Structures are given as structure tokens and as C-alpha cells.
Amino acid sequence: MLALTIYLSFAGALLLALFPRAWGRASRVFALAVALSGLAVAVAGFIEAGTQGTVSVADVAWIPAMGIHYTLAADGISRVLVLLTGLAAVAGILFSWNIGDKDGDRANEFFAFFLALIGGVYGVFLSVDLFLLFVFYEIAIVPKYFLIAIWGSTRREYGAMKLALYSFAGSAMVLIGLLAAYAAAGSHTMNLHELAQYNFPISFQMWAFPLVFTGFAILAGMWPFHTWAPTGHVAAPTAASMLLAGVVMKLGAYGCLRVAMTLFPHGLDPWGFSFLGIGSWRTVFALFAAIGIVYGAAVALVQNDFKFVIGYSSVSHMGLVLLGLLTLTQIGLDGAVLQMFSHGILAGLLFATVGRIVYERTHTRDLGALSKLQLGKAMPFAAWLFVIAGMASMGLPGFSGFVAEVQVLIGAWQAFPWFAVVAGIGIVVGVAYTWRAMQRAFFSDAPMAAADGVPVPEYEPVTWAEKAGVLLLAATSLLIGLYPRLLLDVISPAVQALPHALLTGGRP
């Protein structure tokens, strides 16, 4: 049943591409209907599967001569991320409800690219066959380019091209690893589980693992390959930023776990020697993740563009995901997957506040300019929304971020105590940059730019679509924060079912 999410999205995209250009409003209604039905399928699939292990979705021979099958299946991790994709898709469309008002908006194309991207993302999360996974992974790259280059803002062509080239370079690295694995295994199969059964020689895993892991981690925004992320986020239209941070970066982290770590678990083993205290790829990447957490947070602390603050905070939060994955402990991996979900929701909420609710009304994202507008009074809805989203994002108990970050930190403490300390510092800096952005954008004491006596400017009221999107995302984060077992009960068995070599890997 979950396969319907893919078909619905692609069929919707194809139909939208054929819509007449004048049907702006009809396009967005149609797109919302498609996204809602996708979400409904994702929720239904999530509930139906309950806490079961892997649910098989589809299995058809596709290219028998090469052993490539159209195999879809969903374990707990996939189902959680499919759910996230459905939520992000609906919220993204709700927050692009202004596209289609004008004739020149090319609304049908916008939503066609949007749904094509969503379809690719659903596909990646559900694929078991690696060829299929890669196909969906690349399908998701191209629409991003057009979404940003056509409908974006600040330096959009630069940001879009940078993002596309980084993604494509990463996927080329992944493809080299997959082709080499396919050739080395010698058998005619691309099925993840069958390939994982094949014991690749340690020497092979030692180069294939870092190659594939880095290829995927580029898209997850791993330091030092993260630079596409802030520029891409800033250039993108709100809905595309939400998708980028919300689900596309999760594709990278998911690929790291599902492909690189599952296929080549011994790539995480110690090298047998150590250099400056670094003795395995696992430590190398954990170090990168830890640096990313602090670096992203520190850079966010000094940004003046509101969207750059959120963009760098994504780098920081994705660092936590990667660190959680590399702990190779049950609790760390649980936390990493939960953090993927949580960050997907919260990044969406933050980008919606900054890019849509504030920017569409004030037409500036400069914190200095915003501080003169007294937005706390002029736009109380946006101000309180940012307070809530910011608190959730900095890890306030009661929201989803807290549960995820605590688990990652505990896992990291067991695996690499020093990196846990570094990550902890990053989280503290996270409080600081959120606080600073909140204070400067909404609750500044700076005098109004205009002379006293001028009334507080009237901004357009918040629309129903914005309220609905906010409600959807904030309620989800709160729900998961208050009752995390809703997701953890599904994630944990899936983490336990990961290859044994992975959960013991890297330790002598």
C-alpha cells in the first residue's frame, strides 16, 4: 500500500505538467489533494504496520538479466521517514499557497517539480533494491535545481547550481561504490539484503565505505561538504527550503545508514593504526559530525540573514544525526532516526516562519532591518510561532527535538565521550543563536525606523493556509515530544534488525 505514495506523487506531477498555465489556483488545490492523499497513505501504512518488522510492499522482476528487481519494502525507519515526507509535502504546499495568485507564477510547473521531488523521496525511503534506490535518489536531484533556479530569491542560480553539482558529485561517488560492489559480489543481484550477505573483503570495504558514506553525507550536509546547504536554503523558495532541510538532507543520512553502513559495516572497523588519535573511518566521520555541530551553530550565531541562521542550524542538527548514526549503539541510532524526523518537522516550521510568514510581509530577512520593525508587536503570530519553533529546535523538553538529542548524546557518551562533550557545546551555542535571532528579529528594543507617532504598520493577516501548515507541524512536534514512543516503538525494532556486524562494528 505504501507504494501508492510514490505513484500518486509522480502521477500528480505528470498531470500538473500538462495543466494549462492559466490554472494557477486549480494547480495548487490539485497538488494539495495529491499531497494529502500521499500523507493519508503514509499514515495508514504506518498504523497498519504497527510495530511489525519489515513490511514487503512490492517485488517485481525489472531487469532480470542483471538481477535488478523492483523491490519496495518498509521497515520501521522507512515508515517513520515516509510519514515525515508526507507531512513535509503537505506543509510545503500549504506554505506555497501564494503561488498561483499571479499569472506569471507558473504554478503548475512549480507544483509538478515539487511533487516529482516528493515522489523521488518516497521512493528512496521505500527501495530495497539498490539500483532502484539510486534511481529515485537521482530523480530527487533535478527538480530541486529548477525549484530553486526558477522560483528562488537571493543568488538563486548560484545556489541552485551549487546544490545540483554537489548532489550529483555525491551521487557519482555512491554509484562508483555500488557498481564496484555489484561487480565484486559477482552474483547478479542488487538487492540490499542479498548484497549485504556477501562478505566483501575488508580491504574493499575500507575504501568503498568512506566513498559511499561521503557521497551520501554530502547531501546530509556533513562538514566540510556542507557549503551547498546554507546557500541552497537561502536561495530556495520557502517550500523548497522546507523540503531541502526537511526531507532531502534526510535522504543523505538515510543513505549513509541504509547503504553505506549496512553494505560495508567493516569499513567502520579500526584501521589497525592511529594517527592523532584517529584510528578508523568511524572516528573520522564522527569527528566531522562533531565539528559540523559546533561549526554550524557558531556560524549561525553571527549571521545577519535570517534564513542563513536557519540554514546553518540545519548543518548543526544534521551533524547530530550523523553522530548518532556513528555511535553504533541502539540508543544512538534510535536518537539519530528520531532526530531526522524531528529536525524535518522543526526545520520546516522555522523556514516557514522566516521565509513565508515574515519575509512575504516585510520583504527583508536582514536581522538589522527586522530589529527596527518591532515585529513582536506588529506580527504577534509570527513572533510566538518563532518562539515555539525555536524552543523546540534548541531542545526544550516537551518537543520532539529534546528526546532525539538526549538519546544521541547518551549514545555518543558511550561511544566517543569527547565528541559528546563537543556536541553538548554545540547544543549550548544552539540556544544562543536561536535566542539572538529571536531577540533581534522580534523583540528588539531598537527604536522604530520611522519617527515616533507613526502607527505600527499593518501587515496582511495570517492566512488559513499558513495557520493550517503551522498547526500540522507544531502539533506533530509536540505530540512526538510528549509521547515519543509513538515513533520509538517502531524505530527500535528496526534498529535492532540492522546487520549484526553493524551494531558490533568498529569495536574490537
Added chain:
Amino acid sequence: MNAMNYGELFTITLPETILEVVSLLILVVDLGWLRKRSQSVRMATANVLAVLGCALATVWLLAHPQAASFGGDALVATPIVAAAQIGILLLTALVLLLSVKAEFSRNPGEFAAIVLLGTTGMMLVAAARDLLVIFVALELLSLSLYVLTAFAKSSAQSAEAALKYYLFGGMSAAFMLFGFSYLYGLTGTTSLTGIAGALAAQSVSPLLIVALVLVAAGLGFKIAAVPFHLWAPDTYQGAPAPVAALIASGSKVASFAVLIALTGGLIAAPNYLQSSTWVVLLVWMAAGSIVLGNLAALVQTSVRRLLAYSAIAHAGYMLLGIAAHSSQSGSAVLYYALTYALTTVGAFGVIAIVERSAGSDRLDAFAGLSRRNPLLAATMLLFLLSLAGIPPLVGFWAKFNLFAAVLRAPGVGHWGLALVAIALAASAVSLYYYLQVLKRVYVAKPAQTAPMQVSPVELAVLLAIAIAVALLGIFPTALSGWIPLG
């Protein structure tokens, strides 16, 4: 050579004969009856007749299972050769259909007739397994293409392109013939199977290396591989669009078909040194083409030149498959060549339409195409993304199949993984220049907003190609009856 069996010869070459007869018929019809008619009627009639000729030859090939060979294997008719030939006929027919509206020539009959002669050459090249037949067929193909390149008589660019093409081509043909003569001198036979047998029995000699280098120069010219690629950008830019499409499609398929056969002949022998000389040549040509083609394409402002450099890069990818010389990699190369050619024909079709409207093939001429003609823009999107190797289009699948075959080929040493890695990294780079075109098509604001006029035939052909590019990517097994996979 064995004794001639003319009946057999007639059966094997009947498709080629059909093309010859039709090309003469076109001349008679065009010059005999239609001289007084308008230019467009003459062009349409000549092209439609030529397409019918291609269709007839295709039907004959489809109806007759191939398992024959003629005269000591001078010409063979195996299923895989038939696949290449049908592909060539189909590509020619598409090019002819796309040029129904073309206005570059005042001699439509001659144009269509020479296209068919060139196609005959391509089909013979694909089937030839004898040095002399290979050479004669390649010359028939090349001479037709030289003439066609110069066909836009009012355009100085066309003449310049033809002259460059001819001078390079003549020289490389001389090199190749010289190399063939050495091969004959070393082995005493012109048949590829005979050569394979004779080479297996002797040690590697300097003369053989010279011969191989010369042959590589000749064929490297035909496929535009570095360092024999210099003619390609100018010819692609100056030739009339349908002719450029033909050079980039059918001619490439034929040349790669003969390269597969020749490689099979040269290194069928289990003689490591001999095979290594040829493989080393191919690998260096491949690496050079991949790197130089992709890098040079980055800075082009003319879309035709961009496609020329991308063609050089694609020739590099295919050369990797040739160098791997397993039976899988051979069919993977053929699959790649056919699907690449199909996509390129489509891309040149779009370029021709844009040129007719904007008067140039510069990147800026494509600005805002998606607003001026969304369907045309969508087909260009599919063609270029397929060339860049983005799934689910056929270009991705062809690349995957090719590189998997290269890595799995038993004769591939450690160069295999390194070069596949270079090729994949380079194809990541290639996305940049394809996106440069697509950025103009989808993002840039058009200089003029009037809808771009496309004739129904052109649009139908382009849509058919685009749908084929998408469907073949989603169902790659559709062609496996013709070209075995994996």
C-alpha cells in the same frame, strides 16, 4: 576468399540494395517530375520516399532471421548486426522526418538520395568483417557525409565545416588504409577471423604496434575520440542541422559497431601483449576523450559545439566498453551508441527548430523556450537529462549497463575501476553544461514571447523520441530481444 555465391550476396545485401534503388528513384522523381513544383513539396516528397525506403529495408530485416555470413565472413548477418542496422535505419528515418521542413538546400532530391547512400555505407560498415570491405564501406559513408556537410550552399560556415571534415577525414582514411596494409602484411589475410588466428601465433612486433596506432587513428576520427576529435566542433556547428544529427547518430553507431568487431578480431587471441597494446591505446583515447570532452563543453556558448564536445565525452565512455572487450561490454556499447544516437537526433531536432526561429544556436537563443513552446521545452529537458545520465531516462540505464559490463569484464585490469570512477566523476561535471542549456530553457526570460512555431510532423517525431527515451529508461528490457543485456 571462398568462391562467390551471388545468390547469397544478394540476400544478405538486399536491405542495402533497397536503399540504393530508392535513392535512384528519388532522383528520378525529383528531377523528372517535380522540378517545377515548390521547394517544400519537393523536400517533403523526397524525404517521405526516403523514409519509405528505410521502412522497407527495416521490414525486410525484421522479417528475415539472420544467421548467414558471406564469402569467408566478409559480410555477416547476425542478430546483433541486424539490431545495429535497424537502429541505423530508424535513426536515418527520424533525421529525414525532422528535415521535412528544412530550407537549407535547393536540391532536395540529391539531399535525400545522398542521405540514403550514406546510410547504405553505415549498414555495410556494421556488417563488414573484412578489412577491405570495412574500408570501402567507411569511405562510402564518409564521402556521403562530406557532401552533405557542404549542402547548405549559401552558407560559408557549411563549406568551411565540410572542408575541415574532408581534410581530416581524408588524412585519417589514409592512415587507416596504411594500418590495414601492415595488418595484411603481418597476417596475409584481410578477414578479421583470419587476422585473429594469425596474430595469435606470432609474438608482438613493432610493425604491429604501428599498424594498430594507425588503425586507431582512422577509427578514432570517425568516432571523434581525442586526439582525433578536432573536426567535430566545427563540423557540428557548420553542417546543416539534419546532417549534424546524422554525423552524431547513425555514423557513430556504425563506427562503434565496426570497432567492436575489429577489437574482437584483434584481441580474440589469448596473447596478452598483443591485446594490451590495443587496449592501452583504447584506454588512453577513452580517458582523454572523457576528460577533454567534458571540460571543453563547460565553456561553450554555442549549443551545437556543446553537443559536439559532449559527443566526444560520450565516445570516451563507449571506448571504455570497447577496451573491456567482453561480449557483454560489446552489446552494452551498442546499446549505448543506439540510445545515445536516438537522444542526440532529438536534441538536434530541437536545435534546428530554435535556429529557424532565432537565427542562431547560441545559448541565449534558447532563453524562455518553456514559455514559448512548453512541449518543445519538455522534450529538450528529457533529451539533455538523458544525455547527462539522469534516471529514469535511457541515458542513465545505458551508462549503468555499460560501466557494470566494464567492471565485470574478465580481461579488465585495475584500469577498469579507475576509469569508471573518472567517467562517473566527469559525468557529474557534465550536468553543469547540460543545465546551462536547460537553465536558459526554463529559467531565463525570453527576449521575445511569441509562441515558437513547430510543424506537426516535427513535434510528433520529437515527442515520439522523447517518449521512447523515457520508456526505454523505465523498461530497459524492451530491447533485450535485440541486444542482450547484462
